[in-house]
Amino acid sequence: MSLPYRHIALIGLGLIASSIAHAARRAGFEGRITGTARSAETRAEAARLNLCEVCDTPEDAARGADLVILCVPVGAMGAVAQRIAPVLAPGTTLSDVGSVKARVIEEVGPHVPEGVHFVPSHPIAGTEQSGPASGFAELFDNRWCLFTPLEGGDPQAVADLRAFWEGLGARTEAMDAAHHDLALAVTSHAPHLIAYTMVGVADDMRRVTEQEVINYSAAGFRDFTRIAASDPTMWRDVFLNNREATLEILGRFTEELFALQRAIRTGDGDHLHAYFTRTRAIRRGIIDAGQDIGAPDFGRAVARKTGDRT
Amino acid sequence: MSLPYRHIALIGLGLIASSIAHAARRAGFEGRITGTARSAETRAEAARLNLCEVCDTPEDAARGADLVILCVPVGAMGAVAQRIAPVLAPGTTLSDVGSVKARVIEEVGPHVPEGVHFVPSHPIAGTEQSGPASGFAELFDNRWCLFTPLEGGDPQAVADLRAFWEGLGARTEAMDAAHHDLALAVTSHAPHLIAYTMVGVADDMRRVTEQEVINYSAAGFRDFTRIAASDPTMWRDVFLNNREATLEILGRFTEELFALQRAIRTGDGDHLHAYFTRTRAIRRGIIDAGQDIGAPDFGRAVARKTGDRT
Numbered sequence: 001m002s003l004p005y006r007h008i009a010l011i012g013l014g015l016i017a018s019s020i021a022h023a024a025r026r027a028g029f030e031g032r033i034t035g036t037a038r039s040a041e042t043r044a045e046a047a048r049l050n051l052c053e054v055c056d057t058p059e060d061a062a063r064g065a066d067l068v069i070l071c072v073p074v075g076a077m078g079a080v081a082q083r084i085a086p087v088l089a090p091g092t093t094l095s096d097v098g099s100v101k102a103r104v105i106e107e108v109g110p111h112v113p114e115g116v117h118f119v120p121s122h123p124i125a126g127t128e129q130s131g132p133a134s135g136f137a138e139l140f141d142n143r144w145c146l147f148t149p150l151e152g153g154d155p156q157a158v159a160d161l162r163a164f165w166e167g168l169g170a171r172t173e174a175m176d177a178a179h180h181d182l183a184l185a186v187t188s189h190a191p192h193l194i195a196y197t198m199v200g201v202a203d204d205m206r207r208v209t210e211q212e213v214i215n216y217s218a219a220g221f222r223d224f225t226r227i228a229a230s231d232p233t234m235w236r237d238v239f240l241n242n243r244e245a246t247l248e249i250l251g252r253f254t255e256e257l258f259a260l261q262r263a264i265r266t267g268d269g270d271h272l273h274a275y276f277t278r279t280r281a282i283r284r285g286i287i288d289a290g291q292d293i294g295a296p297d298f299g300r301a302v303a304r305k306t307g308d309r310t
Numbered sequence: 311m312s313l314p315y316r317h318i319a320l321i322g323l324g325l326i327a328s329s330i331a332h333a334a335r336r337a338g339f340e341g342r343i344t345g346t347a348r349s350a351e352t353r354a355e356a357a358r359l360n361l362c363e364v365c366d367t368p369e370d371a372a373r374g375a376d377l378v379i380l381c382v383p384v385g386a387m388g389a390v391a392q393r394i395a396p397v398l399a400p401g402t403t404l405s406d407v408g409s410v411k412a413r414v415i416e417e418v419g420p421h422v423p424e425g426v427h428f429v430p431s432h433p434i435a436g437t438e439q440s441g442p443a444s445g446f447a448e449l450f451d452n453r454w455c456l457f458t459p460l461e462g463g464d465p466q467a468v469a470d471l472r473a474f475w476e477g478l479g480a481r482t483e484a485m486d487a488a489h490h491d492l493a494l495a496v497t498s499h500a501p502h503l504i505a506y507t508m509v510g511v512a513d514d515m516r517r518v519t520e521q522e523v524i525n526y527s528a529a530g531f532r533d534f535t536r537i538a539a540s541d542p543t544m545w546r547d548v549f550l551n552n553r554e555a556t557l558e559i560l561g562r563f564t565e566e567l568f569a570l571q572r573a574i575r576t577g578d579g580d581h582l583h584a585y586f587t588r589t590r591a592i593r594r595g596i597i598d599a600g601q602d603i604g605a606p607d608f609g610r611a612v613a614r615k616t617g618d619r620t
Contacts, residue, residue, distance in 0.1 A: 075579075124526055128593070144526055173525075183522050186512045187531040193574075194504055197567045199589040201559065202496050204566075212493050215483075216434055216454055217596050221497040223533040229593035232586035239574045239582055249511065250571055254564070256514075257507045261560055264503075264549045269385075272549055276542035279509040283438070283539035286527050 003029045003167045004160040005093075009065035010035035011058050011080055013046045014231070015126055016097045017071035018135025021051050023168040026137040036061040037132070038072075046132040063087045067164070070096035070108070075237035078107030090115030093157050097123055099184060099234075101148040101177035103241040109150070117157035122146045122180065123170055124188070128229040141169035148177040185245035189238055190253060193246065195227035196235070313339045313477045314470040315377040315403075320345035321368050321390055322381035323356045324541070325436055326407045328445025330379065331361050333478040336447040346371040347442070348382075356442040373397045377474070380406035380418070385547035388417030400425030403467050407433055409494060409544075411458040411487035413551040419460070427467035432456045432490065433480055434498075438539040451479035458487040495555035499548055500563060503556065505537035506545070 003024060010017040013035050021033050033052035037043050047054040055061040062068045062084040070077050077096055088094060094116050098104040101120050112118040125143040127134065145165040149158045162172040175183075202213045202221065217225065239246055263271040313334060320327040323345050331343050343362040347353050357364040365371040372378045372394040380387050387406055398404060404426055408414040411430050422428040435453040437444065455475040459468045472482040485493075512531065527535065549556055573581040 146526070183526055186515055187522075187526050190511075191508055191531045191534050193570060194508060194567070196586055196589050197570055198501055198504060198563060199592055200585055201500075201563050201566050203588060203592055204562070205496055205559075213497055213592065216456070216493055216497050221501045222596060223537060224501050225589070225593040225596055227533060228586070228589040230586075232583050232590070235586055236579050236582040240577055240579055243574055243577075247571060247574060249515075250567070252514070253508060253511050254567070256511050257504070257560070257564070260503060260507055261557060264553055264557060267550055267553075269546050269550055272546040273542050275510055276506055276538070276540075276545055278513060279506050279535070279538040280542070282509055282513055283535040286532060286535055 003027055003031075003164050005029075005067040005164065006031040007065045007067070008033050009062045009068040010052060010071055011061060011068065011084065012071035012076075013037040013042055013051065013054075013132045014071060014130050015134045015139075016123065017069070018046070018049075018051055018132045019125075019137070019139035020069065020071070020135075020168065022135050022137035023140055027167040027169075029167075032065075034061040034065060038076075042132060049132055051132055051135075058084045059087050064089070065092065067093050067095070067161075070094070070098070073231075073234045073237040074098045074100050074104055074241045077104050078111070081108040081111040085111045085113050085116075088113055088116045091117075093117045093119055093161055095119045095121050095161055097121065098241075099188070099238050100242040101146075101180045105148070105150065105177055117154045118150060119153065119158050119161045120148045120150070120177070121161065121165065122148075122184075123165065124184075125170070126230075128226055130231040130234075138169070140165070143170055145170040145172045146180055147172060147174040148180050149174055181242050182245045182248075185242055185249045189242055189246045190249040192227055192230065192235060193239065193250065194253070195224040198224050199228040313337055313341075313474050315339075315375075315474065316341040317375040317377070318343045319372045319375035319378040320362060320381055321371060321378065321394065322386075323347040323352055323361065323364075323442045324381060324440050325444045325449075326433065327379070327381035328356070328359075328361055328442045329435075329447070329449035330381070330445075330478065332445050332447035333450055337477040337479075339477075342375075344371040344375065348386075352442060359442055361442055361445075368394045369397050374399070376402055377471075378402060378404050380404070380408070383541075383544045383547040384408045384410050384414055384551045387414050388421070391418040391421040395421045395423050395426075398423055398426045401427075403427045403429055403471055405429045405431050405471055407431065409498065409548050410552040411456075411490045415458070415460065415487055427464045428460060429463065429468050429471045430458045430460070430487070431471065431475065432458075432494075433475065434494075435480070436540075438536055438541075440541040440544075448479065450475070453480055455480040455482045456490055457482060457484040458490050459484055491552050492555045492558075495552055495559045499552055499556045500559040502537055502540065502545060503549065503560065504563070505534040508534050509538040 008024060010020060017035060034055055035046060035052040036055045036058055043054050058080055070080055072080055077098055094112060096104055099122060101122060105120055123140055123145040125139050147158060165172050318334060320330060327345060344365055345356060345362040346365045346368050353364050368390055380390055382390055387408060404422060406414055409432060411432060415430055433450055433455040435449050457468060475482050
């Protein structure tokens with residue numbers, strides 16, 4: 001299968017960008033892949049890995065590309081778009097992989113030149129690793145890549161980009177940006193903040209030494225630490241840029257948590273049991289939907305390099 | 311290596327009990343293993359699996375054993391201990407695998423006959439699966455089994471039981487019950503309640519259909535659903551019986567969560583970034599301590615049947 005582009009530019013060379021490069025080559029892409037990163041160290045590492053043609057600036061990387069993908073933290077998208085705008089030729093598709101869509105559209109949109117097709121997207125895939133060495137070709141296999149196309153945008157540009165992501169192994173779906181941001185606040189952003197919080201609490205516990213937390217880390221906590229090991233800059237930007245949806249979900253979470261805390265305090269075992277029984281069903285649905293496996297590995301299994309982010 | 315008992319009785323035939331049976335046989339144990347469960351269905355399943363000599367009552371299972379292990383939910387320990395007390399011969403070791411220790415000691419202690427050695431223990435291992443078919447011999451390998459020996463108890467009985475658990479593959483350590491309960495509240499009980507809560511919130515979200523939550527379940531949420539699929543009865547009993555420590559940790563958690571929510575609301579990116587950077591270090595410690603692997607599998611790897619509970 002051939003991908004519908006001849007020159008892909010990756011702005012930012014972290015986990016997602018490096019995985020795009022690997023997955024594109026796996027799909028038989030033989031065109032150019034240029035890329036750049038803000039830090040010289042990251043650029044040098046990407047060059048050592050032969051990940052792509054590494055350029056010193058976003059402008060150099062984007063020049064001449066017919067697909068430019070912004071793979072930087074959400075908070076940096078606007079500035080990068082502004083910077084590369086002058087080199088984008090008409091007919092180019094500009095996309096991004098941000099975990100938040102409404103804000104990215106707001107920030108990037110004004111900089112998109114006439115004739116350039118801006119197609120916001122979000123591959124729901126990742127791991128807690130970061131940097132150009134963390135990418136792998138299988139990252140997007142069977143994962144969703146969500147599209148939030150702009151009103152009045154070019155349908156062919158959207159169709160081509162969906163074909164591109166499907167070529168990388170992903171399933172694609174389109175929805176509006178506000179809906180995306182709320183769905184992700186529930187399934188990703190709030191859970192990440194909660195995991196960060198719980199790991200921070202454990203770290204603070206003076207009476208439980210760090211060594212003990214580590215030694216006795218059981219299923220719940222170990223999974224939380226994996227989530228809480230994700231890239232700090234990316235996640236800071238997610239929360240700052242999906243503020244309303246995240247705060248709404250956290251408000252609901254706090255309400256529910258208080259209700260369960262009260263059940264514990266008052267000894268209402270029936271309430272707890274009914275609640276815990278209900279949550280089992282969702283898990284079953286996720287396994288049935290092919291988004292996880294049913295085996296009880298708890299992250300301790302022999303690793304196949306696949307996972308999810310955001 | 312030979313285990314220091316000749317007849318093991320397992321009261322309750324769930325994940326932990328069935329794993330004990332498998333792990334004891336793997337260790338070369340050739341004595342009797344008797345067992346029982348409250349439900350006839352579970353007993354029939356255990357018999358079909360040839361897990362052990364299945365008895366109809368706890369008394370029948372415990373009679374003549376020199377090691378009796380209570381593998382029932384924490385809330386059922388006291389009643390079971392009372393029931394089997396009359397058949398326990400002097401010199402027998404009575405133990406349990408409860409995730410809460412102070413309350414189990416309070417409930418079981420009064421029923422322990424003169425000359426019987428009660429040695430509370432807690433293997434920090436498990437998966438979200440339950441029932442007699444869910445056990446496997448490797449469950450305890452390299453996991454901790456914590457002991458909370460009673461003051462004035464027989465040191466030899468404790469030493470023998472530690473040798474037993476080490477024979478099953480576990481590492482052992484002793485501490486006092488209150489300390490155990492606080493450490494586990496941090497590393498296991500609070501994280502489980504939080505995961506249950508977050509999955510419940512997602513389930514409630516009317517604007518985000520169930521199908522979407524399932525389809526787009528990303529890393530954070532998927533790990534939460536795995537945790538929240540754990541046995542409802544076991545966890546109800548954990549929370550009801552480790553009430554004070556769990557509520558204390560949840561109180562601290564809520565404080566921290568509110569501080570992070572405020573940072574999101576006020577746009578304090580530095581606070582968020584510093585917090586998220588700090589939590590990465592704990593993760594590294596857990597990998598270094600051998601309690602998880604560093605590979606980015608997120609539970610999607612080819613499963614080896616190992617994991618952790620509680």
